[in-house]
Amino acid sequence: MSSIHRSPHRRFNPLSGEWLLVSPQRTQRPWQGQKEAEKSGIQASYDPDCYLCPGNTRAGGIRNPRYTETYSFINDFSALLPETGEEKAVEQELFQAVPERGICRVICFSPRHDLTVARMDHGEIRNIVDLWVREYRDLSRVDYISYVQIFENRGEIMGCSNPHPHGQIWSSEHIPELPSKETERQEEYFRMHRSPMLLDYLETELKEQERIVCTNRDFAVLVPYWATWPYETMILPRRQVTSIDELSGPERDNLADAVGRLTVKYDNLFKTSFPYSMGIHGAPCDTGSYPGWQMHLHYFPPLLRSATIRKFMVGYELLATPQRDITPEQAAAILRELPETHYLEERS
Amino acid sequence: MSSIHRSPHRRFNPLSGEWLLVSPQRTQRPWQGQKEAEKSGIQASYDPDCYLCPGNTRAGGIRNPRYTETYSFINDFSALLPETGEEKAVEQELFQAVPERGICRVICFSPRHDLTVARMDHGEIRNIVDLWVREYRDLSRVDYISYVQIFENRGEIMGCSNPHPHGQIWSSEHIPELPSKETERQEEYFRMHRSPMLLDYLETELKEQERIVCTNRDFAVLVPYWATWPYETMILPRRQVTSIDELSGPERDNLADAVGRLTVKYDNLFKTSFPYSMGIHGAPCDTGSYPGWQMHLHYFPPLLRSATIRKFMVGYELLATPQRDITPEQAAAILRELPETHYLEERS
Ligand SMILES: O=P(O)(O)O[C@H]1O[C@H](CO)[C@@H](O)[C@H](O)[C@H]1O
Ligand SMILES: O=P(O)(O)O[C@H]1O[C@H](CO)[C@@H](O)[C@H](O)[C@H]1O
Numbered sequence: 088m089s090s091i092h093r094s095p096h097r098r099f100n101p102l103s104g105e106w107l108l109v110s111p112q113r114t115q116r117p118w119q120g121q122k123e124a125e126k127s128g129i130q131a132s133y134d135p136d137c138y139l140c141p142g143n144t145r146a147g148g149i150r151n152p153r154y155t156e157t158y159s160f161i162n163d164f165s166a167l168l169p170e171t172g173e174e175k176a177v178e179q180e181l182f183q184a185v186p187e188r189g190i191c192r193v194i195c196f197s198p199r200h201d202l203t204v205a206r207m208d209h210g211e212i213r214n215i216v217d218l219w220v221r222e223y224r225d226l227s228r229v230d231y232i233s234y235v236q237i238f239e240n241r242g243e244i245m246g247c248s249n250p251h252p253h254g255q256i257w258s259s260e261h262i263p264e265l266p267s268k269e270t271e272r273q274e275e276y277f278r279m280h281r282s283p284m285l286l287d288y289l290e291t292e293l294k295e296q297e298r299i300v301c302t303n304r305d306f307a308v309l310v311p312y313w314a315t316w317p318y319e320t321m322i323l324p325r326r327q328v329t330s331i332d333e334l335s336g337p338e339r340d341n342l343a344d345a346v347g348r349l350t351v352k353y354d355n356l357f358k359t360s361f362p363y364s365m366g367i368h369g370a371p372c373d374t375g376s377y378p379g380w381q382m383h384l385h386y387f388p389p390l391l392r393s394a395t396i397r398k399f400m401v402g403y404e405l406l407a408t409p410q411r412d413i414t415p416e417q418a419a420a421i422l423r424e425l426p427e428t429h430y431l432e433e434r435s
Numbered sequence: 436m437s438s439i440h441r442s443p444h445r446r447f448n449p450l451s452g453e454w455l456l457v458s459p460q461r462t463q464r465p466w467q468g469q470k471e472a473e474k475s476g477i478q479a480s481y482d483p484d485c486y487l488c489p490g491n492t493r494a495g496g497i498r499n500p501r502y503t504e505t506y507s508f509i510n511d512f513s514a515l516l517p518e519t520g521e522e523k524a525v526e527q528e529l530f531q532a533v534p535e536r537g538i539c540r541v542i543c544f545s546p547r548h549d550l551t552v553a554r555m556d557h558g559e560i561r562n563i564v565d566l567w568v569r570e571y572r573d574l575s576r577v578d579y580i581s582y583v584q585i586f587e588n589r590g591e592i593m594g595c596s597n598p599h600p601h602g603q604i605w606s607s608e609h610i611p612e613l614p615s616k617e618t619e620r621q622e623e624y625f626r627m628h629r630s631p632m633l634l635d636y637l638e639t640e641l642k643e644q645e646r647i648v649c650t651n652r653d654f655a656v657l658v659p660y661w662a663t664w665p666y667e668t669m670i671l672p673r674r675q676v677t678s679i680d681e682l683s684g685p686e687r688d689n690l691a692d693a694v695g696r697l698t699v700k701y702d703n704l705f706k707t708s709f710p711y712s713m714g715i716h717g718a719p720c721d722t723g724s725y726p727g728w729q730m731h732l733h734y735f736p737p738l739l740r741s742a743t744i745r746k747f748m749v750g751y752e753l754l755a756t757p758q759r760d761i762t763p764e765q766a767a768a769i770l771r772e773l774p775e776t777h778y779l780e781e782r783s
Contacts, residue, residue, distance in 0.1 A: 096535050099531035177437055
């Protein structure tokens with residue numbers, strides 16, 4: 088390990104173009120602040136009050152079909168709508184507002200109310216990957232949509248209001264902030280080097296192994312050199328893939344494998360149903376061409392030391408620069424060593 | 436109100452150069468997710484176990500003086516240290532790490548364990564303003580320090596681990612991310628217009644009144660047009676002030692007045708001790724010259740609908756673009772109407 092990694096330093100995120108602060112000496116700090124409630128996690132496989140369970144009625148009286156694999160629908164409380172009316176943009180220099188159209192969908196990962204991705208078998212996770220691809224295809228073909236953001240908020244601590252395994256998709260007319268920075272940075276790198284930034288990056292990581300969590304033939308799971316959340320990871324394809332719909336059948340199997348192994352490790356880390364926000368980034372689906380893009384999955388988990396002690400991204404982080412305590416190298420070593428069998432299965 | 440403010444739209448933050456998503460139609464959404472624990476808020480005025488109370492012993496055996504107004508000291512678990520050793524920077528294009536020196540301080544706002552800023556009288560808040568100025572002066576004169584970030588994490592939900600009224604200062608060798616963007620944007624605006632961006636902005640806001648919360652002779656409190664947190668506000672001086680140490684005595688009184696009135700309104704909003712992260716931004720203290728800078732205070736409060744229902748900045752916000760439900764105009768109208776006498780005082 089480079090010795091700079093042992094004392095306070097800044098690292099650069101080449102994907103966003105921003106710096107973060109790493110304070111490795113701070114891990115010994117005692118914690119007297121807020122502790123998260125520990126959830127028992129025991130759920131029934133069907134909940135008559137859940138608006139995502141098969142056959143149940145949702146807001147506005149719509150009834151879900153008795154689906155047996157996955158199911159998706161337009162979000163009943165969409166943040167974006169396909170029509171915005173005839174409103175004019177506000178175009179003063181210091182007051183700029185632009186109408187934004189979009190489509191928001193909810194994607195149910197399983198009919199079973201009591202499962203999480205970490206507790207699913209390979210076939211069930213492969214169904215989710217296929218759902219992501221299908222939804223991506225449909226939404227990216229809508230003519231006014233430039234970006235399709237697939238994500239999952241997992242756990243109450245991440246603002247998820249229903250334990251039924253599900254994700255969301257917000258697709259929009261304009262490219263959102265982070266994907267737009269990632270586009271700029273990757274395309275600029277490509278212009279300079281004639282090769283995709285994240286493939287060059289992965290090559291070095293595979294050589295060094297220090298931040299690799301696990302791999303299979305088509306994907307690598309790693310803790311980015313510039314990770315800000317304590318156990319943040321990224322899943323990267325090992326060949327260039329600009330968006331998720333380019334994955335072949337065997338690659339989708341291997342993405343399901345990577346997602347399954349990572350989420351089991353996460354649950355095993357603090358022997359809890361591990362919370363996170365996850366999202367899939369890929370090239371915009373507007374008319375541009377993006378030879379520098381490499382699709383990837385980001386996992387941003389909030390827990391720091393245990394099932395009840397989280398990292399707060401607050402004062403300094405909101406006002407100045409994101410800050411982390413344990414180093415990405417330490418986090419990767421811990422995740423790498425964790426077993427790939429779920430702790431609840433080991434017991435039985 | 437411009438009619439675009441009624442349907443989904445994006446707004447531009449000229450201070451950071453980033454867009455946010457506004458979804459006014461989403462306020463009706465029911466909430467079945469996590470509720471924050473309500474704190475009783477009753478504390479003793481002295482707590483023998485508090486490491487910030489006068490006369491008590493801190494980590495490492497240091498004893499606080501029996502201070503009677505404010506008190507500050509080097510953070511016992513500093514994220515930044517004055518010495519980083521002899522480590523060399525890592526300078527590959529995709530792996531960049533740079534040693535970072537700095538000084539972290541804890542600033543106690545009062546000897547009384549049971550007070551919050553909202554419950555302090557004018558003289559007590561004026562003491563805090565003087566403390567900010569003193570600390571800013573001392574730290575900004577350290578030769579290797581380029582930026583002095585004063586902030587307060589208020590409430591357990593904002594990662595504050597001790598209710599004793601206090602803030603922090605992290606001062607660093609390099610300019611952190613957000614202040615550096617604000618520097619770039621304000622100086623660029625100044626080059627174009629020969630006047631400070633935030634003074635031009637304030638002029639329009641004072642004319643329109645729609646987002647103004649309250650004012651006094653020297654300061655205005657407003658909800659920025661580009662606010663992302665539900666009840667986010669900014670305190671702005673009405674003449675150009677590049678950093679807090681330039682404030683005159685009467686101006687410091689009026690800053691105390693603005694801070695006091697705003698925090699009382701915040702507590703009154705949901706009849707709770709209102710959580711927030713607050714921070715003071717001003718020009719860097721390196722050798723540069725910053726004719727475009729206007730100092731300001733940001734308040735980022737997490738609550739959305741009640742003392743127990745917060746806004747989660749999660750999936751879409753972390754991966755794509757910050758999103759808000761109630762509009763800045765609605766938030767400002769609500770804050771403006773709230774009384775300036777604390778709800779607990781009214782009762783007694
Ligand atoms: O230093 P504290 O108050 O213990 O820590 C708090 O504020 C810091 C600065 O915003 C954050 O990095 C920590 O995550 C938070 O818990
Ligand atoms: O749509 P949901 O799951 O109710 O809402 C959750 O995810 C959204 C997208 O990240 C956030 O804007 C909300 O704050 C959060 O509570």
